[in-house]
Amino acid sequence: MTMRMGSRSFRVSPLLALLPVLLLGAATPAAAASEHARRWEKGADLGQKEEERLDSSLKADLSRPKKKEEARRPALRFEQFRRRIELQVAEKRREQIRTLSQIIELGPSDEEAPGLLFRAAELYWEEAQYYFFLANEKDDDIIAAKERGDQRAVARLESEKQQLLEESERWRSRAIDSYRQIVKRYSDFERLDEVLYSLGSNLWEQGKIKQALKVYKVLIRRYPESEYVPDAYLAFGEAYFDQGNVRSALKAYQRASSFTESKVYGYAMYKQGWCYYNLGDYERAMDTWKAVIFYGDIASGVSGENKLALVREARRDYVLAYSHIGDPKTAKEDFQTVGGEEWEKMFSGLGSLYYDGGKDKEAIVVYRTLLKDKPISPEAPGWQARIVDAARRIGNKRYTVKQARLLVRVFREVEKAGVVKTKKEKEALEEARDFAERTLRTLAVEWHSEAKKTRDDATFYYAYEMYSDYVTLFPDTKYAYDMHFYFGELLFYLEKYQEAAEQYEKAFAIDEARLSRGEKPGKFFKQAAVNAIFAWEEVARAFEEKEARPDVPATTPLEIPPPKQALLEAGERYLKYFPKGEKVVEVTYKIANIFYRYNRFDEAVRRFAFVALEHPEHELAEYAANLILDSYNLLGQPEKVNEWARRLHANRKLAKGKFKQDLEQVIEDSALTMIEAKAKRGDHAAAARAYEGFVKEFPRSKKADEALFNASAEWAKAKRVDRALSIRSRLIERYPDSDLVPEALYSLAAGYEALAEFLEAARYYEMYAARWEKERAGSQPRGKKRRRRRAARPATASFRYDEAKAQEALFNAGVLREGLGQYEKARADRLKYVSLWPAAKDAKAVFLSVAKLYEAEKKWLDAVAHLDAYLRDYAGKDVDDHLLVRLRQAKLLERAGRRGRAAAEKKYQEILAFYEGLGRRKKRVKAGLLAVATAELKRLDGVMKQYQSVRLEYPWAGRGNPKQLIARLKAAGEVLERAQAEGRQEFTPAEVKVLLAAKKAKALFEKGVAASDARFKRSLEAKSKAMREVAAKYTKVVKYKQGEPALCALEKLGNLYLRFVDDVREGPLPPYLTEEEQRQQFRDLLAQQALPVEEQAVEAYSAAVAKSRELMIYNGCAKRALAALKRLRPEAWPEVVELRVEPDSAQELTPPKGHFLLTELVAPEPAGTGVEVPAARVDRRSTARSPAGSAQAGGSSKVLAADGPSRSATGSGGDADEPDDSELLP
Incomplete structure (x- = not known):
């Protein structure tokens, strides 16, 4: 609270230890409330923000099992290309078996017997295959029963399958017995090579590989030209290959492929490629498989299904070999040559091999090429997801982040393009989405965890990007809740507080949705609410640093800016769901403070009252109480301040110790403020009497001296200056130790000045300055003692007399003395001023003004001498000052008459010499150019005199007298005119003489x-x-x-x-x-x-x-x-x-x-x-x-x-x- 008298003012002591200004009336929050609120917010500390440990279970297992290249086997099997006897219809076959059995029992001739036995053996084999197929068909039924959980059906079906397999083996054994019987008894049978092949095949299918090979060996030795020999060699190759004897297998396959017309030729070549592959000769393996591919395109001896399988597998295995020695950058062109229209599948397969085999850089090259060719294909998200994972495994975080950002874009573009239509494409996209989700989630959590350990800023940034991409692509996954929360934690660490708050709120919103469905909220329910407050508080704090609120009355509610509104809503959200939470008081206080700072005092007081009255022993209770009082103070309602001060004082748990004394002081101060209200209404005489009455009512009040001072101020406003001056004298008499005595003394001087009693005013001003000087010189110990005696005195006050006022007083005294014509005393005041405050901003001007005082007395030479001192002590490096002061000296010397003229001329020359001596510093001269121009103009007076001495002359510079020469010319002219008039051409001697003289x-x-x-x-x-x-x-x-x-x-x-x-x-x-x-x-x-x-x-x-x-x-x-x-x-x-x-x-x-x-x-x-x-x-x-x-x-x-x-x-x-x-x- 500040009371003024005329142009003078004084400050009332603080309202409370925490409230620096009492009852500012209609002060604006920009001037007072905002500063208070910042101070109170320090008390509303929510404590240290808890940092949640990352849940490692969020990380998915992205590891891929290494595939041993040596264990790679061909997808095609020998049985697919071996000769097969076409199966016949079961009923017809059984009828044939019965018929043949009867014939054989009747004892056919030796010529017929082998043929009948061979036919019977083939029928037995077909029957064995029939039961084998029936057994395999049970697999689908078994799987369906397992999916249904029908264990009885599973057991029954597995039993039925086993019976069918046993039946198949009985028929196969009968076939083998028949083949053996033919071999033993009919060695000259014309189809014995076929019998041997069939026997070997059946033994092979029974798993009797050694016996089968023995039979094939007999076939090869006895019938080298048989069409079944390639099959026999192929069987040897398969056996060696399965045993791991790759080189022997290679030889056997080569022997089989030597029969180029054989139906197993393509397969034998195909298996040679695998031999080369397992021997590490990848280039020959590629060449062999390339030959198989070309053979498959033209082969006629291989069935359609087998041909497709052969070419398909050869292409696949070609890619496998290429992955070992090929360049991924040239693979596309190579596969287009080898694979034709299937090159893209081959190229994609190469990427998979690289990716599965840990060749991440090569995989990235392949997938980037595919993306370049087909940027919005259904497979594109999967390719890009693999690039992200490959980059992760390489360990290049920056590149991984870049590719993850690209993954987001690829997903959006593919979905936007609408290219995913088929079930397979949808499954591929969903698979890619699942993999991308696992990858981004794992990277975000993994890098976040790493960054927390290493505190590496770059790693924090990379984790930030992963979280950002994750919540963008996968906002609705079951992990979104955790990811939003942990993303908020990361953002908070990175001081991206607004983004952090938004993530906490998204996590909290998920829990709100759960509650609305009657479900239990997640583990971060409360923490997300609290952390959102922490984050919005930081946003609000940053906003405050640059906030410029309009300068409006406190009665005008201000719009709460978005950052503060967000903090307010976060707090209200916490109070709604956790009304008994451990931070209820702090959060309520923060909400109240926001309302307070934006002039919404009704809402603010209601919440401050909750803190102060419902939780009086909380550390924020006194702060809240102060702000209740300050709210009504800002509204200019002292009666409300008084009412609430009494109400707070009545709460014994709240009003204790120093705070109780402060409240009592507020009661007094609010009473004073109500008196001030009278003064503001213009009833100054009544206000003055009320102040005097206050001193009577509260004689021991610390404000008694202030009340007297205010009374004097009000009497002055009531135009009773005599009464005002009388009360100030009483104040100085009754309260000599009051801090207001200096102010009263100063105001006395101002009062006399207002009454035009300038002599008295000057005397009191000089007195104030003298007392200040004396106190400053020797009252330091007394100042310390006074501070101990007067508790109300501010701890920082060292002197009772204000230096600024002392400075102003001495300045005013000099002005008044000058006005009174007391030039000598005016000079003394101003020289004292300069000696006391040599570093004052106006010391230079004050010292310079002394010259004017000499001028007023027409002491021109004294003024010039004083200006010399000014140039020596004050001008410094100010070239303008040097020049202008010298100009002033020159003009003063001119006014001094004859005594100063020569000196003035010299001073003008000095100005020009000084200016010329500046050299490059001339450009610094601004105002001083006036002096230079004036001096230059003075110098030109002499130059002008020199100019006037230059005369024009036009003398006769020839011989003779010009007038006589002209006369002779005229005489000659007359002679010529006369001769012409007379018509003669001759001249007399006299005329000739005249003409010659004229010439x-x-x-x-x-x-x-x-x-x-x-x-x-x-x-x-x-x-x-x-x-x-x-x-x-x-x-x-x-x-x-x-x-x-x-x-x-x-x-x-x-x-x-x-x-x-x-x-x-x-x-x-x-x-x-x-x-x-x-x-x-x-x-x-x-x-x-x-x-x-x-x-x-x-x-x-x-x-x-x-x-x-x-x-x-x-x-x-x-x-x-x-x-x-x-x-x-x-x-x-x-x-x-x-x-x-x-x-x-x-x-x-x-x-x-x-x-x-x-x-x-x-x-x-x-x-x-x-x-x-x-x-x-x-x-x-x-x-x-x-x-x-x-x-x-x-x-x-x-x-x-x-x-x-x-x-x-x-x-x-x-x-x-x-x-x-x-x-x-x-």
């Missing part, structure tokens, strides 16, 4: 004219040169762009031009011109020649007047320039004389654009026998009009030319009287 005279005359003209030209050139030099110096002054010096330079420049014109017009005439008419003609021509120079003078005067108007400088130079214009251009100038010179700034002055210079004068050339008077022609480039009656000379005369175009204003001569200042006004 000689003409030569002398012409020579004399030329010499005289040359002398005149030289003098004119010298005059012109001198004029140009002086004009350049004046122009230099103008270019300094300094108001008055520039105006005077322009006026003197006009004078220079005008003087040159006068010198030309009034200068000497050619001595050879004897006739008055010729002499007048020459004068007219010279006057015309001088017109451009006169226009330059007009232009300079016009510029001076125009700039005088623009800068509102009406000095003698401007007046003289105006007078000259009116004299030179009396008619036209008033309307058009104003030249619009538009400078870049108010101080910019531009010199006349061109300067007329007479640069050339050529002697006249006599024409014929007569004598021509020299003439001049003016090159007119301005718009100036010639004076009335003048004409431009023509003929072959030479030219007196200007050296460039000039700007001028039209005008004519006029009254030369001194103009009034009003005439200079625009």
